[in-house]
Amino acid sequence: MSGRIRNESLRSKVMTAGEAAALVQDGWTIGFSGFTGAGYPKEFPGALAARINAAHDAGEPFRVNVLTGASTAPELDGALARTGGVGIRAPYQSDPDMRSAINAGDADYLDIHLSHMGQQVRRGYFGRLNLAVVEVTAITEDGKLVPSSSVGMNRTYLDEADFIVLEVNEWQSEELLGMHDIFYDVGNLPPHRVPLPIRTASDRIGQPVFDVDPAKVVGIIETNSADRNTPFKPLDDDSKAIAGYLLEFLGDEVRKGRLPENLLPLQSGVGNIANAVLAGLAEGPFENLTSYTEVIQDGMVDLLDTGKLTVASATAFSLSPEYAERMNREAADYRSKIILRPQDVSNNPEAVRRLGVIACNGLIEADIYGNVNSTHIMGSRMQNGIGGSADFARNAYHSIFVTPSTAKRGAISCIVPMVSHVDHSEHSTSMFITEHGIADLRGLSPRKRSKVIIDNCAHPDFREPLREYVKLAEKKANGMHTPHDLASALGWHVRFLETGTMRP
Structure with a gap:
């Protein structure tokens, strides 16, 4: 034994x-x-x-x-x-x-x-x-x-x-x-x-x-077997651009007095963009940061090493093989900085709301009015699941969603007229960030949101088709609060299923 x-x-x-x-x-x-x-x-x-x-x-x-x-x-x-x-x-x-x-x-x-x-x-x-x-x-x-x-x-x-x-x-x-x-x-x-x-x-x-x-x-x-630890992809230009916009936003919030200089506890979804944000924080001006999140990723370990992050609270690790080996080797050094809790504590909505967590999560698609689909491909096929993203997004001080503007080598726009499945409604999203910019949705009615999202987050190839959809919706909708043309709202998804692209 x-x-x-x-x-x-x-x-x-x-x-x-x-x-x-x-x-x-x-x-x-x-x-x-x-x-x-x-x-x-x-x-x-x-x-x-x-x-x-x-x-x-x-x-x-x-x-x-x-x-x-x-x-x-x-x-x-x-x-x-x-x-x-x-x-x-x-x-x-x-x-x-x-x-x-x-x-x-x-x-x-x-x-x-x-x-x-x-x-x-x-x-x-x-x-x-x-x-x-x-x-x-x-x-x-x-x-x-x-x-x-x-x-x-x-x-x-x-x-x-x-x-x-x-x-x-x-x-x-x-x-x-x-x-x-x-x-x-x-x-x-x-x-x-x-x-x-x-x-x-x-x-x-x-x-x-x-x-x-x-x-x-x-x-x-x-x-005597290792965890499944998947290497993270090298940071690409889009991920770095998204991270840059987010860090710029956080700095602006500090200057306006809406956030303290050490921000508020950070939550970050899993993936390349999340690690790009964490890498940006390591190089940025913020000190004495804390994290109240689901998982500890490579970038968070690096932040702990720099001293910029003082504590990381989560329920699990999600590390690359290199960092998992390092954690096993140096676990005693991290015991005072990392806390692993049951998920009904790490994801507790009341704690998230009270601590003022800054939530940053990914998505599959978002629509022009601020609704988010995190789980389904073309409305019917399950990808992974909602996980803990809504535990944080619905209750966060800032509810931020990040994504590249396109998928499938440009065939799919991640900004669409209407999402094909709703996981996070417009009531739970405060800003979107793509490699093209940031759409700050706070204080905006749906029609004003649509302009900001299209102008700042949509890929340039899809901006004009999105604007054309808005014009059509405003002519055909039965109300102007959130105008939709129901006959064509999911037309982009139908086009993709029929032709392999959302492009007109």
């Missing part, structure tokens, strides 16, 4: 992944650890997929419902999706095979705000939670669980499941102990909910380990 299992009674429950998967029954609902490719179980999902395939080969029905914190990895989502044995998937995914199963109708997908997931599980919206499968770094002498590289939904799944399988992953650094802040908010469901006692991003309100009922632990699997 690895020496990571230090509790004598639990040590006797070590078994193979196959033996653990053999415990699962058809129709079970399983809560897996994992968030943005960090801290997911590495061995059990593959063994479960083999069990499902064997049952199907024998002509027996076998499906399971898969709940996680957020996205996981091909070893989990991909392996299970390829079996055809996933009944329900929630609350967020980003795996190509799982996406295909969802869009083919082979798996039901529940796209849920991440801050809502814990309450829904505890209230039984998914029925009985039969099993929790959670990766941990170690088990202490007194039977506590040291979390690994993500927290996500783990506390809730450990509490609510009938049975528990643990994966003790020796790859995860033991020096992560002390980085986590696990808040046990006993009685937090209505009508007994209490205020979340967080006043600043640096507040620690819980304990560094998970509690677990040892009687519910039916198996422990020892592993």
Whole structure:
């Protein structure tokens, strides 16, 4: 044994992944650890997929419902999706095979705000939670669980499941102990909910380990496998331009007295543009920054290293392989600067509103009146899901959405007359930024928003067609508050589906 299992009674429950998967029954609902490719179980999902395939080969029905914190990895989502044995998937995914199963109708997908997931599980919206499968770094002498590289939904799944399988992953650094802040908010469901006692991003309100009922632990699997850590693309000119506009805006807000010199806690979605913004902050004038967000990315680690960022609060890592190795090597140095919390704390809407978080998220498309589609391709095909973006955007001090102005090598305009699916309505967006500029929507009525968005954010090739649509809509609409020509509002999407381009 690895020496990571230090509790004598639990040590006797070590078994193979196959033996653990053999415990699962058809129709079970399983809560897996994992968030943005960090801290997911590495061995059990593959063994479960083999069990499902064997049952199907024998002509027996076998499906399971898969709940996680957020996205996981091909070893989990991909392996299970390829079996055809996933009944329900929630609350967020980003795996190509799982996406295909969802869009083919082979798996039901529940796209849920991440801050809502814990309450829904505890209230039984998914029925009985039969099993929790959670990766941990170690088990202490007194039977506590040291979390690994993500927290996500783990506390809730450990509490609510009938049975528990643990994966003790020796790859995860033991020096992560002390980085986590696990808040046990006993009685937090209505009508007994209490205020979340967080006043600043640096507040620690819980304990560094998970509690677990040892009687519910039916198996422990020892592993030594790395998280799925995807390298970020080199920063391109568009990402740098978008970051530049955002930093310019933040500086202007400071000069106008609307933001303090160290800004307000920052939230950043995952991706290349987010890392470009973080890189810009490292070179910019702002000091003593804080972050209250979902994930810790490479750029945030760099900001911590420069001293410009004093604390980063999140629920998981989302690091490149190089930075994941570095975090494992130097975890003790980051323990006082990084706090990993359950996702119903990291994404808590009341905390986001009260702290005044500056939210910056990506999108698939936005329309001329300020509505945002973050989840669906051409109205029907699910991409990944809403994740935690609305937890922040709806409640942020500044709700900023960033995107290149076009996609598919210019065939798609990311600024359209009407979005084909609405995730964030105009009431939750305060500004858009593309490589062409920034559209500050604060204080603007819909018709004024349309002019600012088209003039500042649309690609030059699509500006005139957008203006022509506005003229047509103003002639045909049954009202002038938000004029639309319903017959042609989604015409650009129809054109793309028929011809492969939105261009006239």
